[in-house]
Amino acid sequence: xxxxxxxxxxxxCKGLPEARCERICPGDLCYRKENTKAAIRDxxxxxxxxxxxxxxxxxxxxxRLPFQACSNGASLKAKLKRDKTxxxxxxxxxxxxxxxxxxxxxxxx
Amino acid sequence: xxxxxIDTDILIIGGGAAGCFAAVEVHKKxxxxxxxxxxxxxxxxxxxxxxxxxxxxxxxxxxxxPESYVAYVEREFEGVIRxxxxxxxxxxxxxxxxxxxxxxxxxxKNEDGTYKKRGKRSIRIFGExxxxxxxxxxxxxRTQVLNRVVATxxxxxxxxxxxxxxxxxxxxxxxxxxxxxxxVATGGASGIYRPNxxxxxxxxxxxxxxxxxxGYAMGIRAGAEMTSFENRFIxxxxxxxxxPTGTIAVGxxxxxxxxxxxxxxxxxxxxxxxxxxxxxxxxxxxVEETKAGRGPCYLDTTTLNEADERRLxxxxxxxxxxxxxxxxxxxxxxxxxxxxxxxxxxxxVGGHCQSGYWIDKERRTTLKGLYAAGEVAGGAPKKxxxxxxxxxxxxxxxxxxxxxxxxxxxxxxxxxxNEKTRILTPLTKKAxxxxxxxxxxxxxxxxxxxxxxxxxxxxxxERLLEARRLLKCLKGRLKDIAAVNNYNLVEAxxxxxxxxxxxxxxxxxxxxKETRWACYQTRxxxxxxxxxxxxxxxxxxxxxxxxxxxxxxxxx
Ligand SMILES: Cc1cc2nc3c(=O)[nH]c(=O)nc-3n(C[C@H](O)[C@H](O)[C@H](O)COP(=O)(O)OP(=O)(O)OC[C@H]3O[C@@H](n4cnc5c(N)ncnc54)[C@H](O)[C@@H]3O)c2cc1C
Ligand code: SF4
Ligand code: SF4
Numbered sequence: 051x052x053x054x055x056x057x058x059x060x061x062x063c064k065g066l067p068e069a070r071c072e073r074i075c076p077g078d079l080c081y082r083k084e085n086t087k088a089a090i091r092d093x094x095x096x097x098x099x100x101x102x103x104x105x106x107x108x109x110x111x112x113x114r115l116p117f118q119a120c121s122n123g124a125s126l127k128a129k130l131k132r133d134k135t136x137x138x139x140x141x142x143x144x145x146x147x148x149x150x151x152x153x154x155x156x157x158x159x
Numbered sequence: 160x161x162x163x164x165i166d167t168d169i170l171i172i173g174g175g176a177a178g179c180f181a182a183v184e185v186h187k188k189x190x191x192x193x194x195x196x197x198x199x200x201x202x203x204x205x206x207x208x209x210x211x212x213x214x215x216x217x218x219x220x221x222x223x224x225p226e227s228y229v230a231y232v233e234r235e236f237e238g239v240i241r242x243x244x245x246x247x248x249x250x251x252x253x254x255x256x257x258x259x260x261x262x263x264x265x266x267x268k269n270e271d272g273t274y275k276k277r278g279k280r281s282i283r284i285f286g287e288x289x290x291x292x293x294x295x296x297x298x299x300x301r302t303q304v305l306n307r308v309v310a311t312x313x314x315x316x317x318x319x320x321x322x323x324x325x326x327x328x329x330x331x332x333x334x335x336x337x338x339x340x341x342x343v344a345t346g347g348a349s350g351i352y353r354p355n356x357x358x359x360x361x362x363x364x365x366x367x368x369x370x371x372x373x374g375y376a377m378g379i380r381a382g383a384e385m386t387s388f389e390n391r392f393i394x395x396x397x398x399x400x401x402x403p404t405g406t407i408a409v410g411x412x413x414x415x416x417x418x419x420x421x422x423x424x425x426x427x428x429x430x431x432x433x434x435x436x437x438x439x440x441x442x443x444x445x446v447e448e449t450k451a452g453r454g455p456c457y458l459d460t461t462t463l464n465e466a467d468e469r470r471l472x473x474x475x476x477x478x479x480x481x482x483x484x485x486x487x488x489x490x491x492x493x494x495x496x497x498x499x500x501x502x503x504x505x506x507x508v509g510g511h512c513q514s515g516y517w518i519d520k521e522r523r524t525t526l527k528g529l530y531a532a533g534e535v536a537g538g539a540p541k542k543x544x545x546x547x548x549x550x551x552x553x554x555x556x557x558x559x560x561x562x563x564x565x566x567x568x569x570x571x572x573x574x575x576x577n578e579k580t581r582i583l584t585p586l587t588k589k590a591x592x593x594x595x596x597x598x599x600x601x602x603x604x605x606x607x608x609x610x611x612x613x614x615x616x617x618x619x620x621e622r623l624l625e626a627r628r629l630l631k632c633l634k635g636r637l638k639d640i641a642a643v644n645n646y647n648l649v650e651a652x653x654x655x656x657x658x659x660x661x662x663x664x665x666x667x668x669x670x671x672k673e674t675r676w677a678c679y680q681t682r683x684x685x686x687x688x689x690x691x692x693x694x695x696x697x698x699x700x701x702x703x704x705x706x707x708x709x710x711x712x713x714x715x
Contacts, residue, residue: 052363076200076209077362077369078307078328078646091646094359097368100480101204115484116360119399124487126480135287137476141487151473152285154263154292 051114052096053103054125055088059110062086071102071111104128104135132156160583162333162575166567167195167303169558170338172310172323173345173374174198175206176544177533179293180255181342181551186300189559194302195336197325199309199345199649200369202294206346207367207510207534208544211287213406213474215266216543217252218274218282225249228280232541235437237675238694239387239715240513241538243520248542251549256282259548263292278409287477289544308334309649310373311582313341314570315381319527321568323377324578326652331645333579339565340528340558343516344551347392347508347534348372348660350598350653353606353613354504356399363481365394365401365503369653372507374535375515376656379663379701384517384525384711386537386698388660389667391505391679392512393616395442398455398499400481406474407458407498411467415441416497417453442502443677446615457497468494502678504612507664510534510542512679514664517698517713522554525700528565530554538696584638585651591641594650597633601657604629609665610681619683623669630662663699666708670697 055071062082063069071080071088079091080102088110090096103111103126113126122142129136133156137149169185171178174196185194198205219228228249229242256274260266265285267275277283297304307328314322320341325334349366362368379385395404407413414434417423424444425433431440445456463471471493475482486493509515515537516524524531532554533547542550585591605611608626610618637655642648673689674682696713 052360074201074204076205076367078200078649095362095368097209097362097364098481099204099210101209105204113480113484115400115481115488116356116363118358118360119356119363120485120488122488124484126484126487128480135476137480137483139483139487141490143490147487149473149476151287151476152265153288153477154285155260155265156263 052093052098052116053090054112054114055090056110056112057087059108060087061108062088070105070107074101074105076101100126100128104130160331160333160579162335163327165195165334165336167336167338168193168562169340169342170322170336171196171342171344173206173343174202174297174304175344175346175533176208176293177344177547177551178342179297180548181344181532181555182297182302183300184552184555185559186302188556190301192559194300195338196297196302196304197308197310197323197334197336198304198306199328201306202297202304203291205290206370208290209367210479211477212284212289212544213286213478214277214281214283215256215545216281217248217541217545218256218280219249219253220276220280221273223280231280236513236540237688238690239675239696240540244518244539247520247553248539248546248549251552252545255548255552256545259293262296264289278405281409283410285477305334309652310345310377311652312578313377313381313529314574315526316568316571319568320381320529321570326582326649328645328649335570335575337567337570339562339567340530342530342532342554342558343374343378343535344531344533345374345535346370347506347510347514348375348657349506351507351601351605351657351661351664352504352611353602355401355501355612363400365396366506366508370534371653371657372660373653373656375507376659378516378524378526379659380703381526382700382702383529384698384700385663386513386515386517386696387667388507388514388664388699389671389680389697390512390514390540390676392508393442393505393678394503394511395445395500396503397482398501400479400485401503402475402479402482404458404500406478407460407471410474411463411471413458413460413463415445415456415500416459417448417456419453423448423453423456439677439679445500446502446678450615455499455501457499459497460493461495461497463494468492502612502616505610505616507660508534509537509539510547511540513537513540521557522550523557530558582648582652585640585642586648588639588641591639592636594640594642594647594654597637597640597654598657600633601654601661604633605661609668616678617681617683618668620669623665626665627669630658630665634658634662663701663708666699666710667697670710
């Protein structure tokens, strides 16, 4: 599995003509199912680029690695602020680490 | 299928690093010029830059000159490069980087405001959002962006390129875009060879899996001259996740070690320069260590301190988040275990190596009205992201100059109908070969007969001739390719393009009867580099009428 979409968190980007994850995926893999929750068309076509992970405003998507590459499990989420990205990584034991990384200069910096 | 017709002055195909930059440059110089960007994905996150970057690999630090840059690239590529192209790139690197910094890209600096040196020719950036920053600069111009429209062929009247056809992935419509000039900037080609990771992880690869070489294929079909496809690129990367090793080796100075813990470059490959060897020899040495039973090979991260480790993770999050997951699954600590490295499958790219359109200094291709920039343009290796920007600027300026006095050409109705039929045919087949089947067949042929991973990248005549034969058969079967929906149709078209690229690649590999570049182009039957005969470019022109590929040699 490359991405995991938590249907309990996903709000389907209600009101938008295209879900945010659907709009952004460079491989055109995300879409909204009939129950309005997001899904991925083909896990094996995922680049694990995390673009959808970053784009989801409610952090419903986790980045994982395909089982063949990483059988212990681990997951990654991201939250975008205007000028930085906040990443949270969970390892196999549930231990958590956070990173706050500069991502752009705001005008007037 | 309904048709959407758009007229413009300049059409840019591919809104990646080069395409976005070209659009901004045209606007700067000539705000009233009409520009259309046709992009298969969505320019905010598309192509090689979708995940972000943590370094700009081509930059001239103080004391370096365009001349010294050209000398470096020439040495790395064994004397076969287009010095005129590399020189013009080098001249523009620092200005292009400054432009992107001004768009909002954070760059690491010294106290005096100069960029901090990362490696000899690189700088460290906080580039997770590099692509959104470029896209935002484009939206500030009057450029019309066609997201989710994939270019399928040029509109070519036999004399000049007058635009391009595209397929709307979302709306299912057929696009006919007429232009006075076309800049192709679709990146390189992945998916030609069987990848490191099979099955469910098949797209866990280094290069962007949706840059499939369509820009090359369109040029090939129209008869553009191509160069140096045989100069394939094979990257030395972190095993399984393909994170760039430079972030570790250059960023925090880790050494390459073998399974015995030996500094193998120094110990066994001193004749190639040891730790100071060329990029291709780092890869060669790693392949040879494995053959000699001293693999796997690693980057020794166990000597890092805590601060370096943190910095390393931060750098990777801005460019290859996958490796963070790999470490997390192992207990979150690269200091506990060295990082295993391996070679990727071969790619056809003009940004690290030099496969692509044969262009002149002004970035004109051999087809009138068509210009090329970035990975799709040949002859100038090691251009990376900053060099792609410079090329985009040059191509944009040439196109702007040359559209003066040009008027839009009428598009022949027959051409439109033919292309519509060509791209729609897979959808009309009830039963047939699936894109997945074609892709796997192609990748198997290339892996086994044209020097893929399973052959340790090595090539020789008999196998290559078999590859030629099998690819011709495969091409014959493409008329039976079937697609069940729009998404699947794009995959089908990608397969058709990949086969066209692979056939040209194999002819180039057959033609160069020497070994010029380790692993990228190693001939078992001609193991020596022969300057007296082969200090030359291998080029090709395809003829759609005869289905033949004519080989041409051009002097360095
Ligand atoms: C994983 C990775 C890491 C890299 N890291 C670095 C680094 O740290 N530093 C550095 O300097 N360089 C780096 N590079 C190199 C750099 O990213 C490329 O050289 C640069 O992006 C090339 O620009 P381009 O415009 O030619 O290709 P891209 O930026 O890939 O753009 C090509 C565009 O064309 C679009 N496209 C493709 N086919 C079609 C079609 N048929 N119709 C319409 N649109 C199409 C694609 O969707 C994409 O948007 C890296 C490359 C990769 C793959
Ligand atoms: S972006 Fe997030 S909330 Fe919106 S549809 Fe996708 S997963 Fe659901
Ligand atoms: S991780 Fe990237 S490729 Fe995979 S679904 Fe998300 S956006 Fe698409």
